[in-house]
Amino acid sequence: MSDPPLTVTLQDVARHAGVSKMTVSNVINNKPGMSPATRERVQRAIDETGYVVNAAARVLAGGRMNLLGVITPRINWPFVTEILHGASSVVENAGLDLAIFTTADNPRVERERATLLRTLADGVLLIIPAADEHQVFGPTPVVTIAGDGPYTVSVDDEQGGRLAAQHLLSLGHTRIAHIRGAITTSRHDARDRERGFRTALQDAGVDLPDHLVRDGQYTEDGGERAARALLTLPEPPTAIFAANDRSAIGALHAAEALGVRVPEQLSIVGYDDVQIASLARPALTTIRQPLQAMGERAALTLLDLTRGVTPAQAHTRFPAALVVRDSTAPPVREVTVSP
Amino acid sequence: MSDPPLTVTLQDVARHAGVSKMTVSNVINNKPGMSPATRERVQRAIDETGYVVNAAARVLAGGRMNLLGVITPRINWPFVTEILHGASSVVENAGLDLAIFTTADNPRVERERATLLRTLADGVLLIIPAADEHQVFGPTPVVTIAGDGPYTVSVDDEQGGRLAAQHLLSLGHTRIAHIRGAITTSRHDARDRERGFRTALQDAGVDLPDHLVRDGQYTEDGGERAARALLTLPEPPTAIFAANDRSAIGALHAAEALGVRVPEQLSIVGYDDVQIASLARPALTTIRQPLQAMGERAALTLLDLTRGVTPAQAHTRFPAALVVRDSTAPPVREVTVSP
DNA sequence: TTGTATGCGTTATCAG
């Protein structure tokens, strides 16, 4: 017995089966029009030699990679994992793979990933991109989630902000505060949520003074600090709309620490509806983003593009939805002191 | 002006700069020994043409990919994301990329990912593998986290179980229950935790009757159901050790629903120390796995291997650690009825 | 310091 080569190639298998390289290649790629006999024989040779295709060579030769790339700032954000969950179900159903790359929000890294995937993947999913990278991709199709581009999937954050305000207003609140998200130049989610919130209050004739708006930076700590400041005001708010669930949880903890009962003395509305929202006590009323559906839609659009099919629509905008749980209730009646 | 080609190659850049392909290649790969003048000129040509390397061609020609592959069942498990967080910091510091592939716990898919990465990546990180895939990789180095293989990183689950028991015993508990994790053939984490727990109780001469051990399946629902069953026993336990934080949260909710106060009437210990453990109220006492450190160590080992360096040790086993928060306390004194 | 020749493993194309 001679030693097998370290890396088995198509050529090796061909020799082993007594056919040409192309026949082996055709068997591997399930090309139609081959005699079952040779197909069988080649298959055996493949198994016996332990052959595995060389992905790089396949790509270089113009073959399909059956691979979709994902570029995302981080993967430990629930926002991202839920989207990926939706996308991967669609992609795997179609028999393709998902390769996920993180950028740590660094535009330079994002660009590197883009150049890599451009040649490696059949298409690319861009989640919350930090910069405009569309030109980099050349002929490789790209779908963007929560960002700009020729094909996008997004959620109506302004409407989400409005929903939060309307819910609190309908409960009878009039002194309502906002814990703002992180404001950055490249993203507008925090700004959109605040704008929608403000608009709805204005429409109802309810005032939102500046001292009732605090930065929460989307973090638990930020939410807790902001809520502490709000609750120790001479005239504290009876309700708070936090720009995401994490900062809402922080607000929940601040209330607990200060002996303010939720929802009896304070109503809190979050945003996102990630896991912790339903696990928290009291369970959080929040604005739900259909993250999984967004991931699915993005994947479907991308699959269309990779197949040369024009997608039904280039831009999909999903509505946000109110999820009422246990952290909101009507405000306490003002105690009227009888003279 | 003539239209630039759809995909710019080294050749194009070389023509543009009036040099040969190799000079351009050398500039790109920062080879030493070139006149600054040509380097400068080539660089300009690269920028002007918008050239990006073709990763596939580079690999095929024997170049390094600067890419490490990750194969993991899922990415929306906190257990996994924390590990990846640790690994990516190390990898990016070394100037490489991390490409993450999910398998949905399907051995067939796992195998496909393996064959893909084998030719694409310089090395592969296998997280909680569902099957033994080491042979598939040939010369590509592999490091396994929470699984078997020539190079592994793991945590001492048996010791973790012991820690949980010892903590509860030291508080004075003697009627202690266990909510078990999911028992599968390919993994031994749940079994190890239970074994360590049992051993420590035994060593202390404390009995663990069968009816005080319930399946929790690592889920919130499972934990809640198990705790409900335990707490409605004629003689309910004064403490529960849940095999992970999720099922511990479920137990917390069950206690709340039944009006059992934690930690006054019931102590609960979780396992993992993921985010929800510290966010829960009361904050969860739990057994911490150094997930980030595990990811870092695995990445370092893998980097060594890709560079042909023999790692300091082939198998690293991290200790678990007890994190005491607010969900554990001494048991209530038995009410002694005076005659 | 720069250029030339060669081959990596695969698939498309077209001939048999």
Place this chain on the structure above:
DNA sequence: CTGATAACGCATACAA
């Protein structure tokens, strides 16, 4: 239905 040939874009080895 199967086989020969020519790319694909790059880097290694060596020559100039």
